[in-house]
Amino acid sequence: MATITMDNLCKVYTGGVQAVTGVNLDIADGEMIVLVGPSGCGKSTLLRMVAGLETITDGTLKIGERVVNALEPAERDIAMVFQNYALYPHMTVFNNLAYGLKNRGFKKAEIDRRVREAAQMLEIGQFLDRKPRQLSGGQRQRVAMGRALVREPAAFLFDEPLSNLDAKLRVQMRVEIRQLQRRLGTTSLYVTHDQLEAMTMADRLVVLNGGVIEQVGTPMDLYSHPETTFVAGFIGSPAMNMLPADFLRAKVAAEELAHLPAKADLIGIRPEDFSTAPPGEGDLVLSGQLLLLEPAGAESHLHMRFEGFDKNVVVRLSHVPAAEEGQDLTFSVRRAALHPFDLESGQRVA
Amino acid sequence: MQTKRMTFSGKWLPYALLAPQVIITLIFFIWPSFQALRQSVYRQGDAFGIRPDTFVWFDNFKALFADPLYLNSLKVTFVFSVGTTLLSMSVALLFAVMVNRMIRSRDSYTTFLVWPYAIAPAIAGVLWWFIFNPSIGIMPYMLDMVGYDWNHRRDGNDAMIMVIIASAWRQISYNFLFFLAGLQSIPHSLIEAAAIDGASRFKRFWTIVFPLLSPITFFLLVINIVYAMFDTFGVIHATTEGGPAQATNILVYKVYRDGFVNLNFGSSAAQSVVLMGIVIVLTVIQFRYIERRVNY
Numbered sequence A: 001m002a003t004i005t006m007d008n009l010c011k012v013y014t015g016g017v018q019a020v021t022g023v024n025l026d027i028a029d030g031e032m033i034v035l036v037g038p039s040g041c042g043k044s045t046l047l048r049m050v051a052g053l054e055t056i057t058d059g060t061l062k063i064g065e066r067v068v069n070a071l072e073p074a075e076r077d078i079a080m081v082f083q084n085y086a087l088y089p090h091m092t093v094f095n096n097l098a099y100g101l102k103n104r105g106f107k108k109a110e111i112d113r114r115v116r117e118a119a120q121m122l123e124i125g126q127f128l129d130r131k132p133r134q135l136s137g138g139q140r141q142r143v144a145m146g147r148a149l150v151r152e153p154a155a156f157l158f159d160e161p162l163s164n165l166d167a168k169l170r171v172q173m174r175v176e177i178r179q180l181q182r183r184l185g186t187t188s189l190y191v192t193h194d195q196l197e198a199m200t201m202a203d204r205l206v207v208l209n210g211g212v213i214e215q216v217g218t219p220m221d222l223y224s225h226p227e228t229t230f231v232a233g234f235i236g237s238p239a240m241n242m243l244p245a246d247f248l249r250a251k252v253a254a255e256e257l258a259h260l261p262a263k264a265d266l267i268g269i270r271p272e273d274f275s276t277a278p279p280g281e282g283d284l285v286l287s288g289q290l291l292l293l294e295p296a297g298a299e300s301h302l303h304m305r306f307e308g309f310d311k312n313v314v315v316r317l318s319h320v321p322a323a324e325e326g327q328d329l330t331f332s333v334r335r336a337a338l339h340p341f342d343l344e345s346g347q348r349v350a
Numbered sequence B: 001m002q003t004k005r006m007t008f009s010g011k012w013l014p015y016a017l018l019a020p021q022v023i024i025t026l027i028f029f030i031w032p033s034f035q036a037l038r039q040s041v042y043r044q045g046d047a048f049g050i051r052p053d054t055f056v057w058f059d060n061f062k063a064l065f066a067d068p069l070y071l072n073s074l075k076v077t078f079v080f081s082v083g084t085t086l087l088s089m090s091v092a093l094l095f096a097v098m099v100n101r102m103i104r105s106r107d108s109y110t111t112f113l114v115w116p117y118a119i120a121p122a123i124a125g126v127l128w129w130f131i132f133n134p135s136i137g138i139m140p141y142m143l144d145m146v147g148y149d150w151n152h153r154r155d156g157n158d159a160m161i162m163v164i165i166a167s168a169w170r171q172i173s174y175n176f177l178f179f180l181a182g183l184q185s186i187p188h189s190l191i192e193a194a195a196i197d198g199a200s201r202f203k204r205f206w207t208i209v210f211p212l213l214s215p216i217t218f219f220l221l222v223i224n225i226v227y228a229m230f231d232t233f234g235v236i237h238a239t240t241e242g243g244p245a246q247a248t249n250i251l252v253y254k255v256y257r258d259g260f261v262n263l264n265f266g267s268s269a270a271q272s273v274v275l276m277g278i279v280i281v282l283t284v285i286q287f288r289y290i291e292r293r294v295n296y
């Protein structure tokens, strides 16, 4: 159990790639922090800096009260789950779990107790004598988890641990990891580029972009109040629609946008904030042509074209409307659902 | 699995196409082996046909294993091949581990380390002959400075060390390439996981890297023993010629000496048959284990 404190962390790779720039983050004891961002944004790099697998170019990293910048990975009291699991192929599952304990000089009885306990928790007890190659992907995943668990470390680090699993197993393991983490109360740093995984698992989400933190907050914070256009576009699926304010002003009555600051020249509207219900007091009313209807069972995605705007606008409804492609449809949007941004800086303005 | 099948129109074409390979094998491999097998149970007559070859059952073998010189040669061969194999493999592994750590200069080091393999064994032998030459060589000169009197013409141990070094030297390149490829095929995350698991550099090597290299190590072990036993003729011939006092007279060299220099064909043939037996055993071991994929 420990806090993790990052103070102005920077990483420059030999060759000059600036992978992480000025990251400040305080992780509370027992918290599950998820790092998300597009490919190449520095998520793995940041995680590996915490693990001690990459040197820290600049800044201070504390685990608990200790500054760990110069410590070896083994001395940092962390455990890591790798994307490819990194199980030792020549060792049995038991020895895979026991390896870290043996290296730390644990007594045989204690090793045995811990390994069996972890194996039971992860339901891999019957595989202890097998080699990793004799296990399925999901079982390997569990072994990798087990190897982290037995050590009872101060923090878990996960680098896209579920990305090699199929969709169904992924959902299942996601829930299990989350439950396990809650139960053990171990501080965790979890890297993923799957925003659904990120939203559902995180106590707090960290959105990285180009090595810089865009925003930190609870998943709902980031969803309902994205601070930048990048976060707005990254969190939520389908992505938020970005409409030029000029286009909206031409479409709707002036007083409906009067509450927005003058600098707000880009307005974000989430697909799910469009409604087919009759407009209430002060709602925006928008109508356009339906280009494509994508029914998806419980919900449907409508690709709309509004006159005066040359991109598709996506609308998400919780039902499948009885509409033909090519037909004109009218939606209402609540005023509070508008996300105003400054186009130039990409920052939220209200 | 689907296999591609060629159909030939004529009945003889496939045989004709196979013929060159089969003929070469028959003439240069099967026929001499057969000759050796036959000769090993005959006593050679004289060149004028006055006394013909006589069939002597296994007398040649009995004589062989009663001959202290042959037993000595067996012992010499054992020491020599174990020494050569261990030296070439351990040095190669050391180089491979060091080169594998490099990032930018890796390719140039690899190129340099592979060059010795391109040098013919006899030429390498001459090279070492010069280096170790007691009167003009650089090694005896340097050893003399630290108070060691090197003379492989007089001292059997010196001679053995010299031929081991000379034979291992060339094989290091070969082993190095295999070890390097093996090291590069070990996922880096395994090493990282072991580092997080608290294993020191040394421990990581012996508990993770080395076991994962074991299929390659085993393969090289057999290859190197075969090399040391059969392919080092040139080195011995160019340096010690089996001397001094039989100290480096390995089996293959003895076959040649007894057969072609001393013209004792019966004994020489029997020795060849023994060598054939050894090759067969090594090959069988090799295939057995390769099939089972050592360790994992």
Ligand SMILES: Nc1ncnc2c1ncn2[C@@H]1O[C@H](COP(=O)(O)OP(=O)(O)OP(=O)(O)O)[C@@H](O)[C@H]1O
Residues within 6 Å of the ligand: A013, A014, A015, A017, A018, A019, A037, A038, A039, A040, A041, A042, A043, A044, A045, A046, A193
């Ligand atoms: N060893 C390295 N040497 C030089 N540059 C590197 C190295 N590792 C990563 N980089 C660069 O650093 C940046 C961040 O890489 P990183 O692996 O942290 O991305 P990521 O967010 O984990 O991406 P992904 O989602 O694809 O895993 C990338 O531009 C990458 O090219």
Ligand SMILES: [Mg+2]
Residues within 6 Å of the ligand: A043, A044, A045
């Ligand atoms: Mg990554």
